[in-house]
Amino acid sequence: GAGVSQSPSNKVTEKGKDVELRCDPISGHTALYWYRQSLGQGLEFLIYFQGNSAPDKSGLPSDRFSAERTGGSVSTLTIQRTQQEDSAVYLCASSPPGQVYEQYFGPGTRLTVT
Amino acid sequence: ELKVEQNPLFLSMQEGKNYTIYCNYSTTSDRLYWYRQDPGKSLESLFVLLSNGAVKQEGRLMASLDTKARLSTLHITAAVHDLSATYFCAVDISNFGNEKLTFGTGTRLTIIP
Numbered sequence: 505g506a507g508v509s510q511s512p513s514n515k516v517t518e519k520g521k522d523v524e525l526r527c528d529p530i531s532g533h534t535a536l537y538w539y540r541q542s543l544g545q546g547l548e549f550l551i552y553f554q555g556n557s558a559p560d561k562s563g564l565p566s567d568r569f570s571a572e573r574t575g576g577s578v579s580t581l582t583i584q585r586t587q588q589e590d591s592a593v594y595l596c597a598s599s600p601p602g603q604v605y606e607q608y609f610g611p612g613t614r615l616t617v618t
Numbered sequence: 619e620l621k622v623e624q625n626p627l628f629l630s631m632q633e634g635k636n637y638t639i640y641c642n643y644s645t646t647s648d649r650l651y652w653y654r655q656d657p658g659k660s661l662e663s664l665f666v667l668l669s670n671g672a673v674k675q676e677g678r679l680m681a682s683l684d685t686k687a688r689l690s691t692l693h694i695t696a697a698v699h700d701l702s703a704t705y706f707c708a709v710d711i712s713n714f715g716n717e718k719l720t721f722g723t724g725t726r727l728t729i730i731p
Contacts, residue, residue, distance in 0.1 A: 547721035560718060590639065595660060606651055607719065609661040609719065 506530065507608030510596050514615045517586055525581045525613045529541060529598030537599075542592035549565060550594075553579065558606050586617045620645045622709050624722035632730050636695050641658045641690040641707035649710040651719065652681050652691045654703045661706065665692075689693045694727075 509528045512601055519526050538550040549563040549576050553573045564570070569588075573579040593614050597607035621644040631637050641650070653661040665674045667683035667690060674681050678701065680693045690707055691718055704726045708719040 507731075535717075539719075545653075546723055549718040549720065554717075556697075561668050563718065597661075606663040606666045608663065612662045 508596055508608055510594075510610040510613050513611065515532060515613045516618060519588060519617055520583045520585055522582065522598070523586055523615065525594050525615070526581075527581070527596030527610060529577065529581045529596070529606055531577070532598075532600060533598035534576070534601045535599045535607075536573055537597040538579070538581050539595045540592045541595060541599075541612070545592075546596075548582070551613065562576075577586050583615075585613075586616050591615055591617045620647075620709060620711055620720045622707060622720050622722040624705075624707060624725050627723060628726050628728075630728045630730060631694075631697055633698055636696065638695050639684060639692040639694075639705055639727075641692070641722050643688050643690075643707075643709045643720075643722075645709075645711050646688070646707045647711045648683075648685050650683050651708045651710070652690070652692055653706045653708065655704075655706065655724070658702050696720070697729045699729045699731060702727055 508530055511526045515523055534555045538554045539547055540550055542548045551564055551571045552560040566605045568584045571581045593612040596610045599605045599607045623642045625640050650667045650700050652664040655661050665681040670685040672683045678695045681692045704724045706724045707722045710719055
């Protein structure tokens with residue numbers, strides 16, 4: 505079946521601009537996660553959505569970062585006033601209901617801030 | 619704060635040899651995951667380890683978990699070139715399970731013919 509999809513696959517933006525990154529989770533998966541992978545920081549958790557519960561935003565690095573999940577499915581990660589240190593690969597993952605399933609990762613969006 | 623450390627960070631080994639990658643973590647957890655990442659690609663799930671003493675094997679890879687020692691190992695047997703990749707362990711310490719993962723630094727494995 506279809507896996508997690510993300511768009512765009514690559515995004516180049518100028519410093520100070522806003523960007524939106526999209527994630528389509530696997531159908532039926534109730535949990536959705538955003539991670540960031542960068543050379544300096546490795547793989548970092550950003551935010552986690554589970555069903556209709558309030559999201560866990562504990563990994564968001566600053567208030568320039570926000571995310572929403574509409575209708576319990578598609579999610580958008582928004583970065584306002586991008587900075588060069590925001591350059592990274594942003595990975596989305598989803599998992600089905602329950603405690604024992606691994607997270608299935610999408611292909612990522614490579615963001616470059618110039 | 620949970621810390622997850624892997625060693626070695628880089629590993630170059632000859633085909634046919636055996637080796638082990640280690641993953642240590644700082645806080646009690648009984649949920650540990652191993653992922654593989656090929657260059658320019660996303661993360662592929664390899665193993666899910668959910669209890670002390672858990673051992674799982676797939677092909678030339680075998681993963682184990684010792685929750686008392688807070689240690690997981692990924693053992694490679696008779697390495698072949700297509701195992702070249704970066705391997706990450708990840709730990710979940712959430713109360714209800716399947717929440718955010720804390721990843722190790724990754725081990726970049728290169729298999730030399």
